[in-house]
Amino acid sequence: MTDMISPRPAAPPRQRNRRGEGGRLRDEIIAAAMRILDTAPASELSLRMIAREVGVAAPSVYSHFKDARALMAEIVRDCWAQLGGEMSEAAAQCTAGALATLKVQMAAYVRYAMERPSRYQLLFALQPLETEALRDLPGLIQPAYRNVSDSIERFAAEGHVLPTVDVVDATLLTLAMAHGRIALAHTAPHRAGNATAGVEQFVLDMLDRIFRV
Amino acid sequence: MTDMISPRPAAPPRQRNRRGEGGRLRDEIIAAAMRILDTAPASELSLRMIAREVGVAAPSVYSHFKDARALMAEIVRDCWAQLGGEMSEAAAQCTAGALATLKVQMAAYVRYAMERPSRYQLLFALQPLETEALRDLPGLIQPAYRNVSDSIERFAAEGHVLPTVDVVDATLLTLAMAHGRIALAHTAPHRAGNATAGVEQFVLDMLDRIFRV
DNA sequence: TGTACATCAGTGAACGCGCGTTCACTGATGTAC
DNA sequence: TGTACATCAGTGAACGCGCGTTCACTGATGTAC
Numbered sequence A, B: 001m002t003d004m005i006s007p008r009p010a011a012p013p014r015q016r017n018r019r020g021e022g023g024r025l026r027d028e029i030i031a032a033a034m035r036i037l038d039t040a041p042a043s044e045l046s047l048r049m050i051a052r053e054v055g056v057a058a059p060s061v062y063s064h065f066k067d068a069r070a071l072m073a074e075i076v077r078d079c080w081a082q083l084g085g086e087m088s089e090a091a092a093q094c095t096a097g098a099l100a101t102l103k104v105q106m107a108a109y110v111r112y113a114m115e116r117p118s119r120y121q122l123l124f125a126l127q128p129l130e131t132e133a134l135r136d137l138p139g140l141i142q143p144a145y146r147n148v149s150d151s152i153e154r155f156a157a158e159g160h161v162l163p164t165v166d167v168v169d170a171t172l173l174t175l176a177m178a179h180g181r182i183a184l185a186h187t188a189p190h191r192a193g194n195a196t197a198g199v200e201q202f203v204l205d206m207l208d209r210i211f212r213v
Numbered sequence C, D: 001t002g003t004a005c006a007t008c009a010g011t012g013a014a015c016g017c018g019c020g021t022t023c024a025c026t027g028a029t030g031t032a033c
Helices: A024-039 A047-054 A058-063 A068-092 A098-115 A117-123 A127-133 A137-157 A167-187 A196-210 B024-039 B047-054 B058-063 B068-092 B098-115 B117-123 B137-157 B167-187 B196-210
Strands: none
Touching: A024 A047, A024 A058, A024 A068, A024 A117, A047 A058, A047 A068, A068 A098, A068 A117, A068 A137, A098 A117, A098 A137, A098 A167, A098 A196, A117 A167, A137 A167, A167 A196, A167 B167, A167 B196, A196 B167, B024 B047, B024 B058, B024 B068, B024 B117, B047 B058, B047 B068, B068 B098, B068 B117, B068 B137, B098 B117, B098 B137, B098 B167, B098 B196, B117 B167, B137 B167, B167 B196
């Protein structure tokens, strides 16, 4: 009964790209991976599964990615970019002070993590890949990290005293607190307070308390 | 070069248990799993690998565990118990106030997570298992959770005002902060401050600031 | 305008791997008589 | 004290699965003449 999870429906028949447009497949592959992550756990993602979702034979992937690892690395990269992008977008809408901006950014962070759990989990599952393709990890995290540290720096510039010795520590505290709370929610999704709204509320409350105005 | 990770050495020849002592194998299996987790990532743990480490044929495992899932669940269970146990042990040594006890407990938590990263990661990797064998998850986390919430309750009883609305939230904040910081360290192990001592320092500092005396 | 041809996008079959699981079995060891 | 036998601890071979990867290939399409 528990195992009667619906198998992925077969991809619709696909017509091949026109002559100089083979590059489109690359985008289709990434898009298919994202689609899979919307309904399956990150651990199920595989080259063959992605090829199936696109509606293409497995070897076709090799025209666009060196190997499975490179493909996965690219997907991770894109997820980090999405997360950073959504945080920046949220910040851009916010004209209030630094703390308000930080809260808006972190609300976007929480929503990404809670609404696309598999994508979010992939961000921290890169151990097996790390060895080569993701040497530039710091660069990947950068967009998300920067969103937070910029706001905190602005917060300090507004004349507030930080709850930590420096901006780096305050940034780590902010991200650690949010990531930790999210991980607990993901581990026990049905507990009270572990839905998106509850986690978002928790994180925003904590930001208020940590950076008490 | 990167892939030249030493393969696990073959297990020494094993002599079978005596007549009524077949049950010993069960313990050997769990012990072997723990040994594997000392050097391999949690994702590599498998029934066959464990059997190999014990020095026994794969089917032998089935005399003691219903299937691979039940085996994995038992391992997770044991890891939670270890973590809770080490926290309690640390607390027992501490005769000072509630905050000092909490710090000692969380220091034990951080050390477990940093020194046995694969075991720690297994604690939060139970998604695939969760469906049945780990319905009692709250019960598993309990020992670790209880350590923290008991100390915080004592802290409040000492007359201090909590930094959150209630004990539950303060417990979540404490665990989320620590877990999040640890996860960041695990994701980028070679960054400055991400060694055991750095993470422990961070967590203890934050506890001081969160529960500022 | 028609045709030969190079190129491009993608295929199908096969490989070896490690996995979980099943099955019929083996051989040592303790026990009953 | 000796022997037949049941039981127990564990085995070996085989299964199907999905995976990543390789290889030689096919067939449509645009281009050159």
